[in-house]
Amino acid sequence: MKRITGLLLLCLCLIRLPAQSIEEELPKAMNEGTLLGAGTSHVKDTYLSPFNYSGWGIRILNERMKIIGQGRGNFSRQQIINVDITSTKNPAENVNDFGAFMDYSLGYHYRLEASPAFSILTGASTHLLGGFIYNTRNGNNPLSAKVDIDLGVSLIALWKFRINKLPLTLRYQGELPFAGVFFSPEYGVSYYEMFNIGNLSDVVTFNSFHNKFALKNYLTADIPIHSSILRLGYLNSLYYSDTKNIETRIISNSFIIGWVKEFIPLGSKRIKYKNKVRSSYY
Amino acid sequence: MAYFKVYLYLLILCLLNQGCDMADEYNTSPRKNFEALWKILDENYCFFDYKGIDWNEVHDKYSPQIDESMYEYKLFQILSDMANELKDGHINLNTPFLYSSYENWYTEYPPNFSWGVLNSKYLVGAARCGDYDEIRYTRLAGNQIGYIYYGSFRESILETELDSILHSFEHCRALIIDVRDNGGGSLTNSDRLASRFLAEKTLCGYIQHKTGKGHPDFSHPYPIYLKPSHSTLWLKPVIVLTNRKCYSAANNFVSKMRELPNVRTLGGSTGGGSGFPFTSELPNGWSIRFSTSPILNVNMQHTEFGIEPDIAVTLPAEDIENGRDTLIETAINLLLAETE
Numbered sequence A: 001m002k003r004i005t006g007l008l009l010l011c012l013c014l015i016r017l018p019a020q021s022i023e024e025e026l027p028k029a030m031n032e033g034t035l036l037g038a039g040t041s042h043v044k045d046t047y048l049s050p051f052n053y054s055g056w057g058i059r060i061l062n063e064r065m066k067i068i069g070q071g072r073g074n075f076s077r078q079q080i081i082n083v084d085i086t087s088t089k090n091p092a093e094n095v096n097d098f099g100a101f102m103d104y105s106l107g108y109h110y111r112l113e114a115s116p117a118f119s120i121l122t123g124a125s126t127h128l129l130g131g132f133i134y135n136t137r138n139g140n141n142p143l144s145a146k147v148d149i150d151l152g153v154s155l156i157a158l159w160k161f162r163i164n165k166l167p168l169t170l171r172y173q174g175e176l177p178f179a180g181v182f183f184s185p186e187y188g189v190s191y192y193e194m195f196n197i198g199n200l201s202d203v204v205t206f207n208s209f210h211n212k213f214a215l216k217n218y219l220t221a222d223i224p225i226h227s228s229i230l231r232l233g234y235l236n237s238l239y240y241s242d243t244k245n246i247e248t249r250i251i252s253n254s255f256i257i258g259w260v261k262e263f264i265p266l267g268s269k270r271i272k273y274k275n276k277v278r279s280s281y282y
Numbered sequence B: 001m002a003y004f005k006v007y008l009y010l011l012i013l014c015l016l017n018q019g020c021d022m023a024d025e026y027n028t029s030p031r032k033n034f035e036a037l038w039k040i041l042d043e044n045y046c047f048f049d050y051k052g053i054d055w056n057e058v059h060d061k062y063s064p065q066i067d068e069s070m071y072e073y074k075l076f077q078i079l080s081d082m083a084n085e086l087k088d089g090h091i092n093l094n095t096p097f098l099y100s101s102y103e104n105w106y107t108e109y110p111p112n113f114s115w116g117v118l119n120s121k122y123l124v125g126a127a128r129c130g131d132y133d134e135i136r137y138t139r140l141a142g143n144q145i146g147y148i149y150y151g152s153f154r155e156s157i158l159e160t161e162l163d164s165i166l167h168s169f170e171h172c173r174a175l176i177i178d179v180r181d182n183g184g185g186s187l188t189n190s191d192r193l194a195s196r197f198l199a200e201k202t203l204c205g206y207i208q209h210k211t212g213k214g215h216p217d218f219s220h221p222y223p224i225y226l227k228p229s230h231s232t233l234w235l236k237p238v239i240v241l242t243n244r245k246c247y248s249a250a251n252n253f254v255s256k257m258r259e260l261p262n263v264r265t266l267g268g269s270t271g272g273g274s275g276f277p278f279t280s281e282l283p284n285g286w287s288i289r290f291s292t293s294p295i296l297n298v299n300m301q302h303t304e305f306g307i308e309p310d311i312a313v314t315l316p317a318e319d320i321e322n323g324r325d326t327l328i329e330t331a332i333n334l335l336l337a338e339t340e
Helices: A002-025 A191-197 A269-273 B002-016 B030-044 B055-065 B072-084 B115-122 B159-168 B187-194 B249-257 B317-321 B326-338
Strands: A030-045 A053-067 A075-089 A096-115 A118-135 A143-163 A166-183 A204-208 A212-225 A228-243 A246-263 B092-094 B099-101 B135-140 B145-150 B174-178 B202-207 B222-226 B238-242 B263-267 B275-281 B287-296
Touching (some): A030 A096, A030 A228, A053 A096, A053 A246, A075 A246, A096 A143, A118 A166, A191 B187, A204 A228, B030 B072, B030 B275, B030 B287, B055 B072, B072 B092, B072 B099, B145 B159, B145 B326, B174 B326, B187 B249, B202 B249, B238 B326, B249 B263
Parallel strands (some): B145 B174, B238 B263
Antiparallel strands (some): A075 A096, A096 A118, A118 A143, A143 A166, A166 A212, A212 A228, A228 A246, B092 B287, B135 B145, B202 B222, B202 B287, B275 B287
16 A cells, blocks of 8 residues: 555656646746825824824835745745825814825745635735925924834735636735834934934834834735736725834825736746746736 | 734724824814813923923913813913913914914013114115015124124025125124024024134034923933034124024024124123924914923023123113114224224
8 A cells, every 4th residue: 555655646746847847947927016096194293293184195106026046936025115195184174294105125925825726925024114294384393204124024815716707816915014123203302403413312213013013904906907917906004103202103095006017027938938937926 | 823813803903993083183172272282381391390380380270261162262362371371482372363472581671772773874785685674784884894684593694695795894803793683583594604603613502302291301411513614704803782582593693602702792681592492283273382492501501581691781762762773883892992
């Protein structure tokens, strides 16, 4: 019995090996999506005001994902660049806050394939954020700057299915920073003191869950339309920090829409294998 | 799987917790706005201990006057009166219909200044910077003394304009800088002017800021240095003319100029206002400005109540009637005598 089992396993390996070898040779496609978003924003920064400001936000987002390394292609790299502009009003609606944020995240994921249709990618990411909130009424404290560098965990769930022969790919992604450093001025320090006089002591603080919680949730659907792919979905972004008696809360909910393309950045393998590629996404 | 469940639980919790706090809502309740103003000042104002103000006592004095049915004009009056207990010209309550300002810091002092006399006698033919009368300059005493009137540090002088002004005084023996009635403005503007009158980096004071919500929660004093400009410098004698209405950035200008070797001040005591002001707001949308960072002199003393001049001179009413500015005349005589 053991011999038969061993023989069967050997046969399976022999059958799989050539296929795997071709798979490994296939060019690795870059999955790139450029999306526009719009939605609601809530901004509260007690350096500027004790109140929550509400309004709208628009964003542009570019995400790129690609299989990296050799082997079975279980590792992938993802880069996301996001620019977010917000305009919010105080509860009395007589003052505006304008916010502008740019963030970049670089993540590496390991793919766990639960079934051909469902995959989970788990990994780590590093995240850089820069931006500001500008209050139109305040005189000497009109601006609150944000600069963060974080390490975080990232989780992606991909589900492929069909509706009336139309192949769809649903993605949920969560990004959760767990440690880093950020720019955090003292409670009552002015930007005049920091940048005109030069008192920049204690403006960088270690952050983790004790003083900061940030989470981004992406829910998207990829829909092929002729030879293109439409990506639409929802992005929820939470940012909460509480340090040195200054509380910041930035919450946005955006509907996002854009186009996705898969391409091979460099190489001649595309010619060899025509339309066959190794996708990190589909 | 257990980790996934925890993550899912956290996610749902976060998504549910995205709404606004009740305290963030628009609220016109006189009581809520009274308490909000009291709390903002309690947690941020910087001169409670220096001025010996018992802020809880102030709360107890004004709280019984608050009535939920009162009109907003009456509420404004009570809130203004409470804020004015701080005796600070940087305290301003701003509403769509009225603006409160504490003015007793100068009203009980002699003005020592007459714009009419200055304009009609000393500024005839004077050049100006910008489109307003805030910055004027000329030569006095037969072109022997340069004179700059800087009426508000809200107006800025470009570096090139300062070069041009100082070059026009090339053959003058000394300079008068008149900042009387200058109620302040931007410290950047006052520093730009002051940086023309020193040859080397000079310690001119200290600054502190609040590090917490408690009344004594302050940072260690951080030194403020004035550096000489890279452009034209004036190192001959200077007299700065002051009066009680020199406030805020002008008070800071006088404090810094006093530390420079060729500079003296003449006139009356300045008005003070040495707290760097921040702005916040109430639930009904009114804004409140208040001092939050004390700027100290080189001896680490507050100048919130003003700076005495090196040479005290007053402007009598009869001199104003006779079209004579006693402060300018005294400064001219002193400078001419010293630069013989």
